[in-house]
Amino acid sequence: MQEKIKYFLSAKKIGSKIIYYKMIDSTQKEIRKLAEKKVENGTLVVTDYQTNGIGTHDRVWLSQKGVNATFSIVLYPKCKANELDTITYDIASCIVETIKEISGCTLEIKKPNDIMCNGKKLGGILTQIVTSGEKIKYLLIGIGININQVEFPSELAIATSLKKEFGQDFSREEIIANFCNRFEKYCLNSKIL
8 A cells, every 4th residue: 555655645744654554443543652752754654444443522433444545644843733723624625625636526625624525424534733832742633535435334324435426436545645745735835844
C-alpha cells in the first residue's frame, strides 16, 4: 500500500513517512503514541483494517477490511491554536475537492466533520489538538472514507461509499495521496506547516 500511495504523492512533508499496518486497533491511537515520541512532521499511519477505529465523541468507526481509506496524520503546526478553528472543515473541503478531481463525484460537507453523498455519510474526520499552555504540541487528524465497501450493517443505514453511489471501484491509494497533496498546499498557504 505504501508504494502505491507514494506513486501518486507529490507532497514533500505530508506522507513523506508512511507507516502501514495490515490491521491495527486504531490509526488515531497509533499516531498519538508516535506524536508523543516526536515522529517526523507529516507522518501518515494507514491501515487496511481497524479493529477499534475512533469516530467523533469516542464512537466506533466501522470499516470493512481492505476496501476503504482509514488513516491518520500528525502535524506540528507553527501557528496558534485559535488559527486552527476551521481546520476540520478545511480538511473536509480538501477531501471533497480531491474526490471530485479524481472521480467527478460531487460530495457535500455536513458540519462539523461529515462527508456526505446523496444524504448519506461517506466519511468522517477526527481532529485533536494537543496543547501545552498556549503552544500547540501537535495536531492529530484521523480520516475514514468509505470507498469500495458496498454492504453495511443495518445499524449503519445512513452509511454509503463511492462504489455504492457511483457503481465503480476507486483507488484508495490515489485518494489518500491526492488528499495529502492538496492538504499540504492548504497547510503551506495557511502557514500551518
